[in-house]
Amino acid sequence: MFRFYIALWASKLMMAVYKILGDTKNDLPGLLASKICPNFLKLIKKPALTITVTGTNGKTTTSTLINDFLRSAGLTTSFNDWGANMQAGYSVNLIRAVNLLNKPVVDCSILEADELTLDELMPWIKPDYLLVTNICKDSLRRNGHPENIYNHIEHTLRQLGDHTTAILNANDPISSELGKDSKRVYFGMADTMRNPFENLGKDIAICPRCGGKLIYTYRHYRHIGKFRCEKCDFQTPHSKYFGEFVDFENRTMTISGHEYPLISDTIFHAFNVLSAIAVLRELGYGENEISSFLATQKVTDIRESCVEYNGIEYYTFAAKSQNVSAASTVFEYMAKEPSDKDVVLLMDEVQDKNHPTETLSWLYETDYEFLNDPKIKRVIVGGHMYLNHKLRLLLAGLPEDRIVAVEDEADIPLYVDQSGIKKVYVLYETDCVSKAVNMRDSIVRYVKEGRI
Amino acid sequence: MKIVEFMYPEYTNIYGESYNLEYLKRCNKDIRVIETHVGDTPKFITGEADMVYMGCMTEDKQEKTIELLMPYRNFIINAIQSGIIFVVTGNALEIFGTKIIGDEVMSDNKIDIRGLSIFDYQSVRHMKQMRHNSQYIGNFEGMLMLGHRSQYSYCYGEFNNYFIKIYRGIGMNPDTDREGVHVKNFFGTYSLGPYFIMNPPFTKYILRLLGLKDDLLFEKEIMEAYQYRLEELRRTI
Numbered sequence: 001m002f003r004f005y006i007a008l009w010a011s012k013l014m015m016a017v018y019k020i021l022g023d024t025k026n027d028l029p030g031l032l033a034s035k036i037c038p039n040f041l042k043l044i045k046k047p048a049l050t051i052t053v054t055g056t057n058g059k060t061t062t063s064t065l066i067n068d069f070l071r072s073a074g075l076t077t078s079f080n081d082w083g084a085n086m087q088a089g090y091s092v093n094l095i096r097a098v099n100l101l102n103k104p105v106v107d108c109s110i111l112e113a114d115e116l117t118l119d120e121l122m123p124w125i126k127p128d129y130l131l132v133t134n135i136c137k138d139s140l141r142r143n144g145h146p147e148n149i150y151n152h153i154e155h156t157l158r159q160l161g162d163h164t165t166a167i168l169n170a171n172d173p174i175s176s177e178l179g180k181d182s183k184r185v186y187f188g189m190a191d192t193m194r195n196p197f198e199n200l201g202k203d204i205a206i207c208p209r210c211g212g213k214l215i216y217t218y219r220h221y222r223h224i225g226k227f228r229c230e231k232c233d234f235q236t237p238h239s240k241y242f243g244e245f246v247d248f249e250n251r252t253m254t255i256s257g258h259e260y261p262l263i264s265d266t267i268f269h270a271f272n273v274l275s276a277i278a279v280l281r282e283l284g285y286g287e288n289e290i291s292s293f294l295a296t297q298k299v300t301d302i303r304e305s306c307v308e309y310n311g312i313e314y315y316t317f318a319a320k321s322q323n324v325s326a327a328s329t330v331f332e333y334m335a336k337e338p339s340d341k342d343v344v345l346l347m348d349e350v351q352d353k354n355h356p357t358e359t360l361s362w363l364y365e366t367d368y369e370f371l372n373d374p375k376i377k378r379v380i381v382g383g384h385m386y387l388n389h390k391l392r393l394l395l396a397g398l399p400e401d402r403i404v405a406v407e408d409e410a411d412i413p414l415y416v417d418q419s420g421i422k423k424v425y426v427l428y429e430t431d432c433v434s435k436a437v438n439m440r441d442s443i444v445r446y447v448k449e450g451r452i
Numbered sequence: 453m454k455i456v457e458f459m460y461p462e463y464t465n466i467y468g469e470s471y472n473l474e475y476l477k478r479c480n481k482d483i484r485v486i487e488t489h490v491g492d493t494p495k496f497i498t499g500e501a502d503m504v505y506m507g508c509m510t511e512d513k514q515e516k517t518i519e520l521l522m523p524y525r526n527f528i529i530n531a532i533q534s535g536i537i538f539v540v541t542g543n544a545l546e547i548f549g550t551k552i553i554g555d556e557v558m559s560d561n562k563i564d565i566r567g568l569s570i571f572d573y574q575s576v577r578h579m580k581q582m583r584h585n586s587q588y589i590g591n592f593e594g595m596l597m598l599g600h601r602s603q604y605s606y607c608y609g610e611f612n613n614y615f616i617k618i619y620r621g622i623g624m625n626p627d628t629d630r631e632g633v634h635v636k637n638f639f640g641t642y643s644l645g646p647y648f649i650m651n652p653p654f655t656k657y658i659l660r661l662l663g664l665k666d667d668l669l670f671e672k673e674i675m676e677a678y679q680y681r682l683e684e685l686r687r688t689i
Contacts, residue, residue: 119557140467140602140644140645141583141585141602142583143583144583144602144604145466145467145510147510147511147512148510148511148557151556151557151558152557154558155557155558158558200468200470200471201465201466201468201470202465205461205462205463205465206462206490211462211490211516359585359600359602359645360468360600360645360646360649360650361467361468361600361602361644361645361646362468363468363646364468364471364645364646364649365467365468384684387673387676387677387680387681388677388681390673390677391649391670391673391674391677394670394673395475395478395669395670
């Protein structure tokens with residue numbers, strides 16, 4: 001334990017220094033703790049309640065909702081809310097949750113958790129609840145394929161045993177199969193009549209039990225929906241928390257006769273809200289309490305922001321590039337959103353410094369075909385992948401006069417044409433919020449200056 | 453009409469591989485793609501296919517695919533010897549070797565899976581390690597070939613019948629510059645995803661092998677993208 005206390009005190013000291021410097025969202029103290037004491041996460045005391053949120057899409061929004069609700073309900077929480085969702089981030093989260101004597105000083109820790117490393121670290125943390133939002137196609141480079149992610153989460157649940165309640169998406173034929181030996185609670189949703197487009201790439205092509213064909217009564221998006229296997233008894237499990245009716249226009253969802261506010265008009269955010277409600281209801285919070293809280297919430301600015309100038313709305317909109325499922329879902333939203341618009345793609349990966357030339361595979365799994373919609377007047381793309389995007393857009397059927405591909409991203413604002421449009425969307429890789437905001441603001445500035 | 457057989461698309465299309473055939477088909481109206489699903493008898497064994505394509509699959513499906521193809525092992529050997537075109541990308545290449553060994557995610561058990569033993573190499577999986585990602589530039593008959601690999605495993609063997617001589621990046625494992633397998637008209641590479649899109653000169657080569665004109669769809673654009681990528685990889689690998 002000597003090493004542990006040295007690690008705890010050193011990292012707390014480092015955190016104090018960072019705090020003085022105004023940097024409270026830095027995971028270096030967590031790295032230091034694990035460096036000094038490799039089993040730091042095992043030895044640090046956990047608060048009375050620990051909730052882990054994992055899954056391909058929706059982790060940040062859902063864990064933020066859970067955390068913010070618990071705080072509004074008077075609990076003290078620790079939360080790795082700055083995107084550090086692996087060992088260092090968990091360490092900082094839990095260091096904040098204890099005092100110098102390793103005694104918990106908060107009521108609850110919310111851990112947003114990376115799926116791939118879950119089975120290495122969660123057995124040390126032993127969360128009370130593990131929410132899996134969904135398993136979809138994600139970054140090829142890091143995660144490989146959905147079956148790989150399933151294996152890591154299942155391996156985690158097997159190690160956690162009945163200590164942990166798994167909260168699972170009944171509409172996901174991949175993640176709903178998790179935790180056969182765990183306590184399981186499901187959330188799901190009735191048909192929202194959104195009639196999702198068919199996707200080019202399938203997150204799951206066949207029944208995971210027998211290899212039979214999967215039949216859908218309805219789909220919400222991608223592979224998420226009400227399903228059954230044509231050969232065996234594999235089907236959508238019963239949902240304890242079931243969204244019976246979703247009114248996207250008025251942004252409400254009804255669960256067991258109670259109407260909850262939604263934070264946006266998108267199906268994926270409806271699922272984020274539903275999964276957060278499932279966790280909060282499991283914790284014993286009342287419908288009215290949760291509703292009152294949700295009424296005050298909106299999608300975080302990190303995911304979406306808008307400025308209006310001269311009757312045109314200019315948006316930044318997170319899309320996640322190499323995450324095929326997220327990018328395709330956003331492209332579908334662009335096609336269905338009723339305004340005439342220009343769409344700017346800022347979706348090249350910038351984090352893979354060791355691999356400056358990206359793989360092409362995600363372009364050919366992502367549904368660029370959805371962008372071939374008459375309401376999308378132009379697709380403007382820049383950066384080192386511009387020729388690959390252009391080719392992909394041509395293969396998706398977009399006429400050449402609706403594609404602008406420029407090597408230098410800085411030139412993009414020159415090509416936004418305001419005539420006949422109501423909105424401009426800058427779709428961006430989630431790690432590039434500032435870049436997206438700068439691009440959007442440049443476009444608006446060019447308009448104000450009369451340069452376009 | 454040239455028949456291209458897509459083997460087990462429900463298994464072997466996990467990284468956009470189907471677009472290889474979508475693109476090929478759109479390049480020439482005399483190409484017809486047929487899908488052979490799990491449980492179907494492969495068309496190539498009765499000589500009904502001019503080309504066979506198989507793409508990347510999950511580790512679990514590798515084992516199932518070997519089970520499915522094992523009864524046709526001799527037919528595959530005969531088809532290769534008779535000059536039928538095979539294009540095999542990603543870890544589909546591993547099933548043609550002698551065995552796949554290594555570890556798995558769900559337990560500390562070691563796996564040992566017998567391969568089709570059509571070629572003399574074996575694969576080793578490292579499922580508990582970080583995924584290997586890299587790009588390559590190599591040479592095949594004077595063509596500069598580009599590849600992207602993303603994998604948990606490597607192949608080991610002599611690779612006397614290699615497909616590509618790598619000059620930037622790695623081959624079948626980090627210690628060799630030999631990449632893939634080339635026997636008669638069998639072309640196998642660890643590179644995954646839309647290989648024909650990434651390598652338009654090779655796509656032209658395949659069209660010619662099929663006995664067709666080698667015009668490409670959006671030829672100007674695809675060649676520009678290839679050339680740009682080649683220059684970028686030359687600078688960065």
